[in-house]
Amino acid sequence: MFLKPAVSVLLICFLCEVPGGVTPAPLAHEIGQPAQQQQDQDLSLSTSDFMKVKLDISREIVGGLAMADFTKITQGADELKKLSLESGWNVLTTPDYFRLSAEFRGSTDRLRRAAASKNIDGTTLAYFEVTLNCVRCHKYIRDK
Ligand code: HEC
Incomplete structure (x- = not known):
């Protein structure tokens, strides 16, 4: 009687471990993806990669905000601006896009x-404005 709950807890724990074996599902998904991406590679991967960098930099800035690391935030702001001045940015050439x-x-x-x-609230607000844009x-x- 005393052991029973322990055994079931063990069993449950064991079962909990098994869904860790859920990993094969996302893995299979991941394996399927590169093949598809490779097909698109010639067409749009460079633009796509270029654009994705914005997201990486934004994450860096959020990290900077969380840690009040103003150097990191400044670097991120500069990198975003630099990126927006590169030719790869100008996917569209409409006046609205330039504006x-x-x-x-x-x-x-x-x-x-x-x-x-070095004002964290003001800097956070300024980051919101970047995100809004x-x-x-x-x-x-x-x-x-
Ligand atoms: C002036 C326009 C403009 C601004 C501002 C802009 N982007 Fe983009 N973004 C684009 C264009 C154009 C694309 C490519 C869309 C497409 O391929 O259909 C894009 C694509 C992306 C993608 C998708 C990349 C991919 O293909 O997987 C991400 C992520 C992204 N931008 C993040 C950001 C982030 C984060 C910011 C702000 C820090 C930002 N963008 C600001 C124009 C902009």
């Missing part, structure tokens, strides 16, 4: 200035 890009750059400048002031441009692209 949205300019507004985005303006917000990275304000983020940089806010980080220089990410979303605005993506919304524009989707609605086009």
Whole structure:
């Protein structure tokens, strides 16, 4: 009687371990993906990779905000701005796209200035504005 619950707990724990074997599912999924991506590679991978860098930098900035690491935030703001000045950025050449890009750059400048002031609230707000500009441009692209 005393052992029983322990045994069932053991069993449950063992069963809990098994769903760890759920890993094969995502793995199979991951294996399937590169093959598909390889097909697209020539067409859009470089643009896609280029664009994904924005997300990596944004994550770095969030990390910087969480740790009040203003150097990291400043670096991120500079990298985002630099990226927006590269030719790979100009996927579209409409006046609206250029305006949205300019507004985005303006917000990275304000983020940089806010980080220089070392005011965490102001810097967080400035980062929100950058994010707002990410979303605005993506919304524009989707609605086009
Ligand atoms: C001025 C316009 C503009 C701004 C601002 C902008 N993007 Fe983008 N983004 C694009 C375009 C254009 C694409 C490519 C869309 C496509 O391929 O259909 C893109 C694609 C992406 C992708 C998808 C990459 C992929 O193919 O998997 C991510 C992620 C992304 N952007 C993140 C961001 C983040 C984060 C920000 C803000 C820090 C941002 N973008 C700001 C225009 C913009």
